[in-house]
Amino acid sequence: MTMIFGIPLQAFLGQLLIGLINGSFYALLSLGLAIIFGLLRVINFAHGAQYMLGAFIAWLLLSYLGIGYWPALILAPLLVGLIGAAIERTMLRQLYSLDPLYGLLFTFGLALTVEGTFRYLYGASGQPYATPALLAGGANLGFMFLPIYRGWVIVFSLIVCLGTWLVIEKTKLGSYLRAATENPVLVQSFGINVPFLLTLTYGLGAALAALAGVLAAPIYQVSPLMGSNIIIVVFAVVVVGGMGSIMGAIVTGYLLGVAEGLTKVFYPEASNIVIFVIMAIVLLLRPAGLFGRDA
């Protein structure tokens, strides 16, 4: 059997794959956090809850209405995005003039409420969600066995991340967003509806989280706690990457996912905390984060 650093190649590649998948979710979630933070200056603690909500809506659609994975992949983000936009319009908006910490606390309360409600309704244990028929099974790549769905998650999340990056960097809407990030008052004076841009951005960020949730549903169990488990790690990812750049958030997400996967091969006990350790090291060496512009 082929060995790499004293570890069987199969185990190594298997963990690398799991790392890439986790990294896909970290990238999608930290991307959404970075977009929201860039424009709204709010750290969206409810991001984990919105991720959970995406997965739960997919599960509810399937169990009660018989609507499958593919429609859910569009419906769930749309729904969560609309809910997010409504929350921004009615409540979050009032907090922009205050210390950014209040935005964090408000969304924290929102996350607790949503999570508590789903826990009350569906219990803390997870619900299984079947892999869509089209993507069931696996492919033998010769050196390892790749479940097709997992390959799909990696490819699709990459497409979504790069697509979002392109929209923000290359389109007219994206240029408005970037301009409003730099100087909202000036942009508004040019006749661009900045409050609407803010609503759109929060909705978009929430929709991205929900999309990640639907993608995650067949891999992890659909559980009310899935959001809060991942959001703290994503916060660490965001601290490492710095929220100054969209691409930075994406790259850091994948990198840390892979780092976590590889730690599982070499030193499994530390795999839970490796991202936090990396965060601490980055804080020592480059406090602004790998791609950060400001401290």
Add this chain to the structure above:
Amino acid sequence: MTLTLDLAKRKERSPFIVQTVFLGVGLACLLLAPLFFYPVFLMKLLCFALFACAFNLLLGYTGLLSFGHAAFFGGAAYFTAHAVKEWGVPPELGILVGVFGAALLGAVIGFFAIRRQGIYFAMITLALAQMFYFFCLQSGFTRGEDGIQSVPRGHLLGVIDLLQPTNMYYFVLTVFVIGIAIIWRIINSPFGMVLKSIRENETRAVSLGYSVRNYKLAAFVMSAALTGLAGGLKALVFQFATLTDVSWQMSGEVILMTLLGGIGTLIGPIFGAGLVVTLQNYLATSEFPVTIITGVVFMVCVLLFRRGIVGEFYNSRLGRKLGFEHRHKH
């Protein structure tokens, strides 16, 4: 001329009298409380009140939002429980072990967290506290999911039997009063003034020549140590230490207590803690999850009620008439 002087004098004196009266009434209530309420409930309340006040030293007076204070609270509970149960030290020494452990942990977490400001500070403390949570989950001395059970309360100074609920209550009350007195002393010292100046305008404080980093770290360690005092005490009251106290939900809970009572007021967090603990006790028997209520209260507080109960009182007409001043940016 004499008139204005006189007025100024009276204005200065009246809040002092009012405050003394309030303090006296409050202390009398706490001394007599065991006659009317279940002692364990009261002791739990005092532990959380001290926890929230220690947390407020950082949020309310230095302007730093830590999302990781559960690490110090739960950590100290583990340290005290371990010292008392495995090493057989007396309770007062056990609590000191908790305090020093929490201070040390605070120095480490604070060292990393103060490298960033504002929102990043909150995220870093949350992440590092979560790391400590995983450490507690896996390390041997905490006994994982079981926690450290049946911790002996022991004899205070070798004489007073703390298993006696009344003795224990007055011991907890004494520690609580000492803790609050320390916080009061810190806030009203020159050191506390510098902390407030950092809260109001960090750049200005730097330009005035204060080494803001050292002040922040010192405040962080003090807050952690006092949180440890509350955590160690709680381990003795309930005679166990578990993972609940180091989880992120606990960090959120203490923020809620402080926010609800009044950020930046000395006694606000006491009321906040009282409300939250009472609510939890009330809901403990029902099936309705506390999280939903906690979350909703959080949102309502942030949207409509940012001064908190005591802050609103200070700002009300009555509060102003009684001479309470409350100047805190919101």
